Amino acid sequence: MVIKKPRVVIVGAGIAGLTAAHRLYTTNPDLFDLIVVEAGKRIGGRIHTSEFAGDRIEMGATWIHGIHGCPIYEIAKKINAFDHPRSTLYDLSNDNPPTIVIAEGGSLVDPSTSNPILDLFTTLMETVDSRGLPSSAGPGVGSFLRRALNTFLADTLGPDSSLSGEWTVKAMQEAVFALKENVLRVNSSADDLDDLDLNDEYHDFPGEHIPIDKGYSRITEHLAAELPPGTIQLGRKVRLIEWCSHGGGTSPEKAPVRVVLDDESVEIADHVILTVSLGVLKEGLKEEGKAGVSLRFDPGLPSFKKDAIRRLGFGVVDKLFMELDNLDGGKFPFMELDNLDGGKFPFMELVFHPRVHVEKIPWWMRRSPSIWPINGGSRVVYTWFVGKEAEEVEGLVEDVVISGVRATLEGFGAHDNKFVKRVTWTKWGQ
Numbered sequence: 354m355v356i357k358k359p360r361v362v363i364v365g366a367g368i369a370g371l372t373a374a375h376r377l378y379t380t381n382p383d384l385f386d387l388i389v390v391e392a393g394k395r396i397g398g399r400i401h402t403s404e405f406a407g408d409r410i411e412m413g414a415t416w417i418h419g420i421h422g423c424p425i426y427e428i429a430k431k432i433n434a435f436d437h438p439r440s441t442l443y444d445l446s447n448d449n450p451p452t453i454v455i456a457e458g459g460s461l462v463d464p465s466t467s468n469p470i471l472d473l474f475t476t477l478m479e480t481v482d483s484r485g486l487p488s489s490a491g492p493g494v495g496s497f498l499r500r501a502l503n504t505f506l507a508d509t510l511g512p513d514s515s516l517s518g519e520w521t522v523k524a525m526q527e528a529v530f531a532l533k534e535n536v537l538r539v540n541s542s543a544d545d546l547d548d549l550d551l552n553d554e555y556h557d558f559p560g561e562h563i564p565i566d567k568g569y570s571r572i573t574e575h576l577a578a579e580l581p582p583g584t585i586q587l588g589r590k591v592r593l594i595e596w597c598s599h600g601g602g603t604s605p606e607k608a609p610v611r612v613v614l615d616d617e618s619v620e621i622a623d624h625v626i627l628t629v630s631l632g633v634l635k636e637g638l639k640e641e642g643k644a645g646v647s648l649r650f651d652p653g654l655p656s657f658k659k660d661a662i663r664r665l666g667f668g669v670v671d672k673l674f675m676e677l678d679n680l681d682g683g684k685f686p687f688m689e690l691d692n693l694d695g696g697k698f699p700f701m702e703l704v705f706h707p708r709v710h711v712e713k714i715p716w717w718m719r720r721s722p723s724i725w726p727i728n729g730g731s732r733v734v735y736t737w738f739v740g741k742e743a744e745e746v747e748g749l750v751e752d753v754v755i756s757g758v759r760a761t762l763e764g765f766g767a768h769d770n771k772f773v774k775r776v777t778w779t780k781w782g783q
């Protein structure tokens with residue numbers, strides 16, 4: 354007697370879908386009849402190693418967040434995805450460029466002004482992490498932080514004193530605090546920090562945080578390569594998942610689940626594993642009732658699941674990569690700093706003035722926390738955008754983006770801004 358294997362359709366070939374397929378297949382290759390249907394033309398989803406200006410860049414995930422016990426680290430080691438025993442990127446023992454904290458206008462931030470604020474921010478986030486938000490904190494993490502900053506500034510400063518240019522101590526401390534908020538926006542992908550009521554929703558593995566030298570995509574490629582040919586089907590977008598509560602028959606009409614694709618083909622399934630992003634699910638709810646636009650369910654999802662999808666926040670996060678030109682003498686023209694010699698762009702943290710803005714700097718750059726080389730010594734540097742700024746940048750053309758980043762560098766003290774040659778950026782919101 355031939356026993357029919359349960360048919361499992363996995364929707365999405367990002368790391369979640371590929372891991373599910375890999376686990377089911379490698380547990381026992383004869384147990385399931387398995388396919389993975391992927392809307393896009395490539396596997397990996399938000400893991401996408403690419404190439405720009407002769408360097409390897411990560412459009413999405415870069416970091417293994419803690420190596421001890423992390424399955425991704427174990428795969429990366431097994432497939433020799435590290436050039437070195439451990440990644441030397443950002444390893445301070447190698448010849449990395451310096452980290453500099455620059456204020457709008459071009460002056461270096463003096464640690465004696467910034468350190469008390471950095472300590473305050475760390476303490477506040479530790480409070481949120483360990484105890485959650487105090488009930489008096491207001492709508493979210495954003496208000497809690499701002500209230501504490503205002504108390505700090507009121508308690509510790511007498512009359513404000515001038516620093517250089519438009520800067521006073523109070524403005525500088527506010528701006529350094531905003532830099533930390535901008536980093537938090539990137540890490541949490543929250544457009545508005547008041548949408549956050551917890552900080553640390555991620556649980557890191559213990560140990561170092563490291564990137565994968567040969568590219569994060571090595572992981573997804575490895576998972577895919579261990580599946581039988583034909584398991585992953587690209588360019589197949591699911592538009593409807595029909596669950597038939599009285600299903601169980603062998604004919605397509607009686608199948609427990611019918612997965613309807615964009616081209617109207619149908620995959621029947623005993624089980625479906627859905628791994629699309631929260632954004633895709635949110636879009637589906639917005640357009641519920643309209644046929645054919647995004648992913649729908651029939652019958653619709655139960656209301657508690659819809660509520661969870663609506664309430665869970667997740668904003669857009671994008672990266673912008675810039676190719677830097679070779680400069681005469683290999684120097685970057687920042688404030689004549691000797692330690693920027695040797696052609697290495699610094700790890701540069703950006704402190705924007707809270708009130709007096711350099712006019713040329715576009716609003717969509719003003720909450721980017723840093724411009725960093727992708728590794729110490731690379732001529733490709735990158736910055737981050739979150740929320741409204743990310744959505745704006747996704748819609749811009751290259752010339753506008755280049756002049757925006759050049760104006761920003763000029764506003765931070767570069768006296769020649771033409772060393773940014775070319776840019777490329779992600780559009781995860783689309």
Ligand SMILES: Cc1cc2nc3c(=O)[nH]c(=O)nc-3n(C[C@H](O)[C@H](O)[C@H](O)COP(=O)(O)OP(=O)(O)OC[C@H]3O[C@@H](n4cnc5c(N)ncnc54)[C@H](O)[C@@H]3O)c2cc1C
Nearest residue numbers: 365366367368369391392398399413414415416590591629
């Ligand atoms: C800029 C950025 C930086 C990041 N950095 C890190 C980092 O350093 N470290 C880290 O651990 N994480 C990082 N992340 C998060 C990490 O990339 C994601 O958590 C992870 O890749 C999500 O994998 P997934 O399989 O759940 O979803 P996805 O990768 O989104 O995969 C879902 C797949 O489903 C497909 N799909 C969608 N709709 C349909 C449909 N209707 N039919 C068929 N297929 C469909 C999509 O095309 C996609 O391929 C980062 C993310 C971004 C955007």
